Amino acid sequence: MQGLSKHQTLQDLRTRIQALEKRPPGLEENAVAAGKPGLFTLPSGLLHEVFTDLLGNAGAALGFSLGLARELVRPERPAILYLQLLHEAQELGTPYGAGIATFGLDPANLIFCRVETPIELLWAAEEAIGCPAVAAVLVDVGAAFTALDFTASRRFALRCSDTGSSLFLLRYGLGREASAARLRWHVEPVLSGKAPFDARAPTEPRWQVNLEKGTLGLGRAPVDLIVDWTQNGFERVDAGAGADGLQAPAPLSGAAFAALGDRLSEAS
Amino acid sequence: MRIVAADARASRQGIFVSQSLSDAKAIVPDLEAREIDRGFLASAFADFANWHSNASPIVSVLTDQAQWGDLVLDIEGVSHLFGSEAIMLETLMDRLAELGFTVNGAIASTVGAAWALANHGAAQIVGEDARQALANLPVAALRLHEEQIAGLRHLGLKSIGQLYGRDRRSLQARFGTSLLLRLDQALGFVEERVTPRLPLVDHYAERRFAEPIALMDDVLMTARDLGFQLAARLEREGVGAQAFHLFLYRVDHKVMTLSVNAGRATRDAAHIGRLFAHRVDRLQGEYDAGFGIDMIRLAASSLSPLAQHQIGAFESADGAADLDRLYDRMASRLGPLAVVHSKFVNTHIPEQAVELEPIIARTEDDPQATPDRSLRRPLRLLPAPEPVTVAFAEVPDGPPPNMIWRRVRYRFVKTSGPERIGVEWWSLPEAMLGPSGGDKAVNDGSGLTRDYYIAEDESGRRFWLFREGWYGEGAFPRWFLQGFFG
Numbered sequence: 008m009q010g011l012s013k014h015q016t017l018q019d020l021r022t023r024i025q026a027l028e029k030r031p032p033g034l035e036e037n038a039v040a041a042g043k044p045g046l047f048t049l050p051s052g053l054l055h056e057v058f059t060d061l062l063g064n065a066g067a068a069l070g071f072s073l074g075l076a077r078e079l080v081r082p083e084r085p086a087i088l089y090l091q092l093l094h095e096a097q098e099l100g101t102p103y104g105a106g107i108a109t110f111g112l113d114p115a116n117l118i119f120c121r122v123e124t125p126i127e128l129l130w131a132a133e134e135a136i137g138c139p140a141v142a143a144v145l146v147d148v149g150a151a152f153t154a155l156d157f158t159a160s161r162r163f164a165l166r167c168s169d170t171g172s173s174l175f176l177l178r179y180g181l182g183r184e185a186s187a188a189r190l191r192w193h194v195e196p197v198l199s200g201k202a203p204f205d206a207r208a209p210t211e212p213r214w215q216v217n218l219e220k221g222t223l224g225l226g227r228a229p230v231d232l233i234v235d236w237t238q239n240g241f242e243r244v245d246a247g248a249g250a251d252g253l254q255a256p257a258p259l260s261g262a263a264f265a266a267l268g269d270r271l272s273e274a275s
Numbered sequence: 276m277r278i279v280a281a282d283a284r285a286s287r288q289g290i291f292v293s294q295s296l297s298d299a300k301a302i303v304p305d306l307e308a309r310e311i312d313r314g315f316l317a318s319a320f321a322d323f324a325n326w327h328s329n330a331s332p333i334v335s336v337l338t339d340q341a342q343w344g345d346l347v348l349d350i351e352g353v354s355h356l357f358g359s360e361a362i363m364l365e366t367l368m369d370r371l372a373e374l375g376f377t378v379n380g381a382i383a384s385t386v387g388a389a390w391a392l393a394n395h396g397a398a399q400i401v402g403e404d405a406r407q408a409l410a411n412l413p414v415a416a417l418r419l420h421e422e423q424i425a426g427l428r429h430l431g432l433k434s435i436g437q438l439y440g441r442d443r444r445s446l447q448a449r450f451g452t453s454l455l456l457r458l459d460q461a462l463g464f465v466e467e468r469v470t471p472r473l474p475l476v477d478h479y480a481e482r483r484f485a486e487p488i489a490l491m492d493d494v495l496m497t498a499r500d501l502g503f504q505l506a507a508r509l510e511r512e513g514v515g516a517q518a519f520h521l522f523l524y525r526v527d528h529k530v531m532t533l534s535v536n537a538g539r540a541t542r543d544a545a546h547i548g549r550l551f552a553h554r555v556d557r558l559q560g561e562y563d564a565g566f567g568i569d570m571i572r573l574a575a576s577s578l579s580p581l582a583q584h585q586i587g588a589f590e591s592a593d594g595a596a597d598l599d600r601l602y603d604r605m606a607s608r609l610g611p612l613a614v615v616h617s618k619f620v621n622t623h624i625p626e627q628a629v630e631l632e633p634i635i636a637r638t639e640d641d642p643q644a645t646p647d648r649s650l651r652r653p654l655r656l657l658p659a660p661e662p663v664t665v666a667f668a669e670v671p672d673g674p675p676p677n678m679i680w681r682r683v684r685y686r687f688v689k690t691s692g693p694e695r696i697g698v699e700w701w702s703l704p705e706a707m708l709g710p711s712g713g714d715k716a717v718n719d720g721s722g723l724t725r726d727y728y729i730a731e732d733e734s735g736r737r738f739w740l741f742r743e744g745w746y747g748e749g750a751f752p753r754w755f756l757q758g759f760f761g
Contacts, residue, residue: 063683063736063759066655070761073654086598100655100759104617104629108646110654110761114617118602118634122609131605131613138601140594196735198688208691209731212761236761 046241052171054164056188067196076143084142095149125152160186191220326528335469387461391416410436417457479574480504487567499548501573506544515540515581524570538635553608619644653739653758660755685732692728
């Protein structure tokens, strides 16, 4: 009897929490239908965490986040903001305009904000999310600080869902603390694919992407992929290709023969 | 050592300015003499001058005569705010006297006449014609040199009145043109301008308080109200401003200035108010109201025409206005250099090709500097390239096989390069070029040519590193890590 009532209470509480919790519109239902066709179809207004194991992977984390952010840019929401603590610039490197142009983003739309203290970093991030013309805000958190706790992330998440801007927290290391982020990505660089004319040259960025928390939609398989960043955005590297970068050739369209009405092609 | 200033009691005992200190001590053995602290006096006097801008916007300090200056206020069109010229003079002198200073002042139509009356006469107001008032003053009241005064005395010309109607040519021959110039300036025949201490502002709104205020919130609220007044004024003239200054006049004759800048010309009162609120956040401990603030003035500068803006109908929703407001807010709280964008510069040197320019002071893009998207450039650049240890490349000009960076060894699996970026000989200083012009610097490298390589280690990290100078130039070429690819 006791156990049953406890179970009942828990159930009630869960229902109430679900009602209270403000879910951003349509992550589960509309994401697949409404978004642009792409590998990761994301609704706007989400708080993301992008984790990578080492500070040395800062390039991969930035590349992947910029890749996701680029898909959120709309004509009425052109800007992407990148926030960094001033004293971490030498440790992590600062985004480089020419490299961003090569990467496939308009450098004019990427604004950098360099702040001195963690509190200013949080203030600037929150201020930036509030602007209706900002598509995404990237916050580089080189070393974790106490002010960025669950409450802060909850604030961010609510504000993001209110205004429709997305926030990407770039985090480093193996530790994970409680956060209100809807999606937590884990990105690691992977040895790049084969260059067309030079087998020994590195080519397009290639990352191992793993969605540790959250899903991209109901009933979709958990994300654990190897992706390339190409001119067209993210491109999944065929699972059979393996890490050595031997991309399988495009499969022949065997069905085409069968679809022909007559037997001429087979006869010839 | 000479006497620079003496108080009333000392003067009664026979101490006078420019007397030597030993003479003075002989007259008054228990004389209390202190060495003059010019730096302190100058800064205190500058504070005074700033404070007086609450009486008139044009305040100037004449430094050619007194040790630390004479305060000059242009009260054209201001005196009615006090009631009349007489009341204004009395008010200003009284409030200085209340602070414990000995003050003398005069109002005249020329700077010269006012100076003469204030320094050598009694406090009074003189109209257009100053001849009568000046006639009985000593010639020293004309702001003359020591030698000129001595010379005039020698000739028996002791008062200014005696100079009226003298033969100008002989006066000029004896005492130089400056005597005539000073005389003409005092009498208004030659115009004399004062240079205002503070930048002149055409558009401002101000409020005086019967009781001094001290709370920052009150100041901000006043700034907001003044913003609305100023905005209405700017709108009437069809202009917007990019810089706004808030002057806080403290009761104890100090002036605090807060300035904010906007990315584009604006006259949005709410926005200006917000900018000041953020600017104040950045002040933290620096704000000190002292005994209170009795006047606040909000001034606008960097004006540019701003047409009436139609809202609705044909507005394009590109968010530019929203973004500008965001950048203004961030810059006012975080400092103007905090919010930057990439400005491309027409050069090959990677770290110079992109400058970080404050977004609120955006300049025109250089069309020749558009980045070449076919060049592979890293996503992240280290502000200062870091030296790395690289084992000898296997072949001349070959890629590095590994590196040690921040005490960690990275073995490279894939590499590409080199991309050679030469020295820009046309921008080198003459001394480095040598006799054959640019050829030498380019041909022998001079340690300025760089070979860039993209290298990927076993776990897929992609680095951008360069070798300084040409291969084989020194025994150990120096390698640097400059960036990371995605």
